[in-house]
Each structure stands twice: as C-alpha cells, then as structure tokens.
Amino acid sequence: MDIEKRMELIGRKPTEELLTAENLRHLLEVGVPMQHYIGFEISGYIHLGTGLMAGAKIADLQKAGIKTRIFLADWHSWINDKLGGDLEVIQKVALSYFKEGMKQSIKVMGGDPDKVEFVLASEILEKGDYWQTVIDISKNVTLARMMRSITIMGRQMGEAIDFAKLIYPAMQVADIYYQGVTIAHAGMDQRKAHVIAIEVxxxxxxxxxxxxxxKLKPVALHHHLLLGLQEPPVWPIESEEQFKELKTQMKMSKSKPYSAVFIHDTPEEIKQKLRKAFCPAREVRYNPVLDWAEYIIFREEPTEFTIHRPAKFGGDVTYTTIEELKRDFAEGKLHPLDLKNAVAEYLIELLKPVRDYFERNPEPLELMREIKITR
Ligand SMILES: Nc1ncnc2c1ncn2[C@@H]1O[C@H](COP(=O)(O)OP(=O)(O)OP(=O)(O)O)[C@@H](O)[C@H]1O
Ligand SMILES: N[C@@H](Cc1ccc(O)cc1)C(=O)O
Incomplete structure (x- = not known):
C-alpha cells in the first residue's frame, strides 16, 4: 500500500490529532518497523468511547499494515487505586473481561482481534532495565511538569495524591520507549504524556x-473523545474556549455510568439511555447524540443511515453524510426523538455480536459484576 493511503487511514476519523503527521510520514518513508500501542487502566466496564473509538483506530492501523498492541496497565491501575488497588484482581480482570471485551469491540469496528497483541504491564515492569528507562525519562522532566501531568490518570491538578502517583507519568512515557513504540495512541486526554515522550x-x-x-521521535495519535450522554455542567456553552474547559467533564466516562453506553448493554438499556440523553433540538455543536452519529455511524462516508418515522412526521429519511444530517437537525427538520431512536437502533445492531459473545461466555462479565468497582 502506498504511503498516501496509509497516511489517510491513520489520520481519518476518529483521529483528532497526529503529533506530527510529518514525523509519521518520515517514519513510513524510512521504513522503520512500525509498532503501535494503546494502554488502558483496568477498572470498570468498557464503554463506547474506549471500545469503539480505540477499536476503530486499531482497525485502521491494521489496514495500514501496522502492528497493533493493547497494553494492559495493571501496575498503573494499582497505583491509581482502581479495583480496590488489588493487583491480583486487576490482573484477573485484565486477562478475562477486559481482553475479551476489547477483542469484541475491535471486531465490530472491522479489525482483526487475533492480530492484536495483548501485553500485561507487569510482564515488562518486572525487568530491571525498565526502571532504568523510567529514571532516564525522569531526569529530563521537571517535578512541576510531572505534577501537571497527573490529569492522564483522571486526577485533577493540585489534588492531594500519594507519591506513587507522581511516578506514573514517567512510567507511561517509559512504556512507549521500552516497547519500541513508534505510534503511541490514546484519547485526547492522554496528550500530556505523549508530548513529554516526544520532547525527551x-x-x-x-x-x-x-x-x-x-534517534527517532515517536508519533502520538489521539482519537476523539466521545461525549457523554449527560447535560453539560454549564448550558448553553458560549464559545469553543469554554467547551475546551468543560470537555473532560463532558466526555463519556466509566466513572459516570449514566454518561455511558457499555458494550454489553441490553437493547432496552441502550434505548432507555438514549431516550434520556441530552439532545437539544437544532443544537448541532455540543450534542452527544450527533457526536456519536458522526464518529460511529458516519466514520466512513458515504454511508446509508435511515431514520424511520411515521408518515405524519415526514416518513423515512436516509442520510449519506453527517453534514446532511446536521443540516436537517439544525433546521428543525429532524426531531431529537427520531434521531435518538435511530441511533439506538444502530447501536443495538452494531453491538449484537458483543452481547452474543458475553451470553455464550458469561464468566468475565459475572466476574466484573461481583467486583466492587472503585473509581
Ligand atoms: N469518552 C471517550 N471517548 C474516546 N476515548 C476515551 C473516552 N474516555 C476514555 N477514552 C480513552 O480510553 C483510554 C482509557 O481511558 P480511561 O480508562 O481513563 O477511561 P475513562 O472512562 O475516562 O475512565 P475514568 O472514568 O475511570 O477516568 C484512554 O486512551 C482514553 O483516552
Ligand atoms: N493513563 C492511561 C492508561 C495508560 C497507562 C500506561 C500506559 O503506558 C498507557 C496508558 C489512562 O488512564 O487511560
């Protein structure tokens, strides 16, 4: 495949940022063996943001001929007090529920789960020279910067934390180098770690x-953060600036279960969640239902998305691009309830193989249900 096509696959939606596209092109041109990675803490259920956004990009990277890897960050989850800070429980969940859930998510987004390598962080952290890399990185970053970087753990700047949490950002950067990663992938909320990686x-x-x-710089690939279903903490949002400030509170998050649809949710749960979703009429900018339509349904365009409506409300309508859908919505030609129902139907169908999988193999999900989810 030629470099243009590979660049297009890597850079297309849901990619929101490539640091930098020029460096990516350079790496492809010089022919370095390309290695991708995306790391996850192991905690609650997998939601659409994690499963489908990461899954979609993994599928694109595979099509572009890049080796893909999921890094199961067990030690990092322990440091960040996930699943009660119990490393054994974390590892068990990582290798059962999380691994299987991610495999299914990748599959529904068109990727090949058998070509994704799963690596448990402890497999590499237990090697002595890993820590040499952590120190090497730490020598090149100020304490103030590390303190600002704790947002990559979902922590607020200035929050009281134990000391282990200050080691975490250096570990995340070390994970990239120690594994010889050329494409470090995550959602936009992880960019602080990746910027450090590029700088050192x-x-x-x-x-x-x-x-x-x-000596090469790794490329950082950041995918779009899917919005959560909840009403934003401030409404109306007056500017892009204000949106940037509110973004972390508006994203879908597993620690706010009402903000998320989970990959194993039943059809009834999906319908109910969407029915309650924040979706103001004619509002196309900060609207989670349209955001999902854009990044899940219209990820590849043109596509066919049909909204079924009774004849008295205009009858069925089919859209092929997100722009057409947004235009009708902005003009009030499409009612929020009709949009919500159609997006729910689409998701129910898309996620059917995941539900079927967990029906045939209920143990991993049962294990999750038994565990008291912390944070
Ligand atoms: N809403 C989202 N849309 C797309 N990607 C997301 C979303 N939320 C998290 N991610 C990405 O998934 C990976 C794992 O994130 P993480 O485990 O922190 O999820 P989370 O739901 O934000 O969890 P928590 O609520 O505990 O902070 C990261 O790369 C992150 O950027
Ligand atoms: N900080 C990431 C998890 C992570 C941990 C280590 C890594 O090397 C990469 C990612 C998150 O909270 O989602």
Missing part, C-alpha cells in the same frame, strides 16, 4: 527509539 526523544540514554543510527 533525543535526550534518552537508554532505550531511545533508534533506526540506522538515527
């Missing part, structure tokens, strides 16, 4: 990213 690239003494004598 030329300074590392151990496990730098090297190819034919050249």
């Amino acid at each position: 690239a030329q300074k590392l003494k151990y496990h730098a990213l090297e190819w034919k004598g050249e």
